[in-house]
Structures are given as C-alpha cells and as structure tokens.
Amino acid sequence: MAYEVNLEHRSAKVELLNRAGNKVLLDIDGHKYDVDIAMVEKGVYSIIYNGHSYNVELIEGDSSKKYIVNTFAKTFNVEIVDAESKYISSRSQGMEAEEENSVVSPMPGKVVRIPVSVGDAVTAGQTLIVVEAMKMQSEFKASHDKKVLEILVKEGDTVNAHQLMMKLE
C-alpha cells in the first residue's frame, strides 16, 4: 500500500515493497531504494545505502504521524498521510482563518502577564499575553484588529507547547 509522505512542501509517494529485518526495499516517487535501515538508538536511524552511511534523527511531533527529522544538512517537518489524516485534512479546509483567531503557546512556559480582558477590542500589534520560559519573555501580539472572546489561562499558569491560550473574534 502506498502512502503519501509530506516533507515540508514536497509530497512524496512511498511504498514498502519488501522488508526482511533491516533489509528494506522501498519506492519513493518512482525511485527504488534497497537499503539497510536500523534504529541504532532511541530516535536515531542508521541507513546504509549504496555503501554510504547516513544518520537520521527523529523527534516525534504532536501526533504519531508527525516528525521533526534531522539530517546532517537540514531539519525537516515530515508528516505521514494515511487514510485518517486525509479524511481530517479534507474536513479542515478553510481552517486557516481559525488559526488567526487563536493564540497558541509555541513552547512550554509560564504566563507572566495578560494585559487584556475578555470583551476587549484589540488592535493589530497590541500585546495579548506574555509567556516566560528559560528567563526569556515572549510577547504574543494580535495580528489584526480583533475582539478577545475567551481567555483560557491566567497569570501564573504553566502552559504546555501548542496549548490554546486565548480565542479571538
């Protein structure tokens, strides 16, 4: 069965043709790869292809299908698209506007200050919330003129990465 694998903006068709232990035969976008691939340490893959040795590190993203992949030269966001993700993405067309309406913490941290309250009209560039992590404060600002709909955290709260903190309208 062929899968779609998204690497940044590239979408590749990947099919597993044969697998016997570490020996794997794969087809990526029509190119056949006969490789020896092994997870040598947790999250670290060693791939031997045509006598070349590659090291690839994986960091699992927020779902089991998403990865941050480090190659020697570059870091990529990689997503495996199976039937389930296809279904979800087909339903979430037009979700982008929604993204603009939510303030999400990109990292774990602590809420230092919330200078706005529910119902406030905010202008583009206005600070909505200040989060501190590792001695550095980050200000989250409104991208457009909006209204504060809901605040889901309070000052002093600890937040996780990707946690929704505020909804706008």
Place this chain on the structure above:
Amino acid sequence: MIKKVLVANRGEIAVRVMRSCREMGIRSVAVFSDADRNSMHVRYADEAYNIGPAPSRESYLNIEAIIQAAKISGADAIHPGYGFLSENAAFATRCQDEGIIFVGPDPYAITTMGDKIIARQTMIAAGVPVVPGTTEKINDEEKALEIVKEIGLPIMIKASAGGGGKGMRLVKHIDELGSSFRRAKSEAMNAFGNDAVYIEKYIQSPHHIEFQILADSHGNVVHLFERECSIQRRHQKVIEETPSPLMNPELRREMGETAVQAARAVNYKGAGTIEFIVSDDLEYYFLEMNTRLQVEHPVTERVVGVDLVKEQINIANGNPLPFRQEDLRQSGHSIQCRIYAEDPDNNFMPNPGLISHITEPHGLGLRCDGYVYEGYEIPIYYDPMITKLISWGETRTEAIARMKRALYEYKITGVKTNIKFLEKIMDTKDFKDGKYNTHFIEKNEEALHASRLCGTECEDMAIMAAFIDFLTKMERIQPPKYTDELGSNWKDFGRKRNVLRL
C-alpha cells in the same frame, strides 16, 4: 581547611564545581528546587537538600534557605557558581556573619564593581582606561545634551545597576536623545529599582575581550591571559576562544597588566574577570568586572593548564597562589561553544522539553561540560544552556576542525538546539579567518540562516526514516492476538447454542 562545600547553584556549573571538590577530597552538598529533584547535580553530590519551589526567587535566590541547608549539612564553605547569588553582596556578607566561607571576593569588591558608576570612578582613579563618558549619574536631558556635544555621537545610555547586556540604549541621532534618555531611566527603575544612568561613547565594531584574574589573600595577583567573546546574540556570548585572533604579544602584556591593576584597585580576592571593549584599531577600555567564575572559564583552563575552581578553593583556604605571572603561559588554542535548547530559526526562542536521546562527543582534545541525560526534562524555569563543548588544538585551525567534528558527533533529540547554527559559524569565512567583532552574527546572518543543501537523496533518507519508524509503530499497536482468551471460545459456543435453542 575547607572539608565540605555547598554549591549554591544548579545545572552544568554545579556539576563542574563538584568535580573539582571530588578531586580535592572535599565533600559536596547540592541544593535543589522542586523542579530539579532529578537534576544531575543532585545525583552527583554527596548530600542534597531541597530549598524550595521551582521559581529561582523562591529557591536558588533564597538566601535564608541556602544558609539553612549549609548549617544542616555542616558545610564550611559555599561556592556560588555563576548567576544566581554569585554577585550578591548581601549573600556574601551573610555567609561571613554566619562564619561560612564564601568562595569569592569580599562584599566590598562585589559592591564596588556591581555599581557601574562607582566602578568607573574606581578604575579612573586606578589609572585604568574607561570608555569616554560620564563619571557621575546624569539627571536631566540638558546635561545629557552637553555630554553628547563633548564626546560626539553615537553614545550608549547605560543603567548604573545594569550589566550582562541589560539596561542599555544606543543613541545614533541627536533627536532620539530625549526619548531614549527618559526610557532608559524608567527601564532602569523597573528592572533594577534604581534609575541612575550614565553616558558612554559607543565604540563602533567593538571586540569583547576579557582577562582572567586570580588573586590570593597575600597580595599576589596574576592574570591568565585573555578570552575573546565577541560572538554574541542578544548581547549573550555564544562562542569564546583563547588566544584572541586580534591579540598581539605587546597588547596582551599591556592589557594583562591593566587587568591586574584593576583587580588590585578593589583589593580583589579569588577568581574574577576584567571585561574590556577593544576597537578595531586596538584601543581598549575597561567595561566591567565580573566578580565570579565565568561560563567560558574552561578555555582558559585548557590553554593555561590551571583548574580555576581548585584555585578558588585554595584561595578561600587562605593559601598563596602556587604560581607567579612568569610561570604562566598559553599553550595551543581552545574554543568553547555553548549549546542552548533553543530554536535559531525562530529568533532563538527557548525550547525546553524532554531529552529523548543524547550522545555526547568524546575523543582527543575535547571537553564536554553538561548536565543533561537521556530521559531528563529540561525545566522551563532556568537558563536554556545545556552543554558547553570545549575543543583544544595545537593551532586555531586544528581547534576549529575539532569543534566541527564534535558538533557533528553531538546527537540530541527531543529538544531543538543551536548545534547546526554553531556548525555554520565554524564554516563562516570571517570566523575561520579570525576577523570578527560583536556584529558577527548580524553581518553573517544570511549565511548562518541559509539552509544547507540537502538533495533529493538526502530528503529521501529523511522520508525513509520517518516512514519506517511510523510502520514499526503501527505494527506495535496492532491489536494483540487473543491467545489468552482462548478459553472463552467455549463460552461463545455455549451462548450460540443457547440462542439457537430458542
């Protein structure tokens, strides 16, 4: 004689200090906050005491709790490391009052050097060159304007209580002066509770070079040469090296003597650092003194061959320095890279998290001062620095090559780090040529943020690893075969039969 040292710090520096203690046969005591129960320094120490909740203010900055831990453990000395209470005169005084040796200078030196205006006055009196500017605090804008006319633009307005890159404002145009002045004052008030500011000439394309000092209580003061710290981001150092590519023997001797003079001016005792700002044409000025061990001390240790923590403890014991200035020399070249848990592609945003895997580099000419391990979760409350990599080589070229090799070997997953960013710095022409100043990262921004070439084959390897990992995971979560429920087949049979009978 010191027999037990409490280390009032955390992270790599706490482990670093305890290592020297262990070598000297001194017992070490760790203190830790609630967030640090699993931290390496707690595991490494002979004794460990909880000193309060996660925020630094309530634990690592809590003088009372630390003194309590020292008393309970019977520690006869406290080593403050860097940051936290290391430059806090009240803490040093408190240790004195409690009869505990503070491994560091007297409160007098800390106070004098901690206030930038007083430090400037003291240095001028000692004949140490300071950046042209005022020696008193400036209260009104008219006075500021007068000064600017005298020394010329651009200038820096600095908070007297500031330091470490905080509380500074650059003024390039005369019409910015008023607003910048008012802002600097209010910022200083907010950040340090003291609105005293002064004005300094802004040195264009500056180099940040510092001299390591050791001073004992018998009046001996030596310097252990320079460290070049010009590679900075957000006014924080990223890479340090010694010898400085900018230095020549004549200038080194002169600046070294000046540094010793500066330390003598405050009756300094212990390990300290005199920071200078050096212009492209090799004019140098005193910037500030750090009255503690520096993050970048290992490059000096490697090149000069002196364990600075050991010397700090010797000095605290009242022993004279075991060497004179003429016994000290620099051998080879050493570079330090600071590895931060941060995202260089996203304005160096800190990136705390769980270390799912780590392999630190080893091998000839390499030192790795870190504290994280597999399965450790980096707390959100403290500094994002996780490791210091220190390379040594006979020549600068060899030290760079070795650092590149070490960065290649360093594998860490779970958190984003600046490792690739550091690798790119090692490849930058300006760095390789040793021709750089504090504007290095700005100047080379494009090259440092450019993605390196990863062709189709390299991309395919990334896809392959993720894909195979995904498949392996899927296999693992396939529902298990119901071998343990075999017996229930009889039940099913019975039920079916009952149904059929009806």
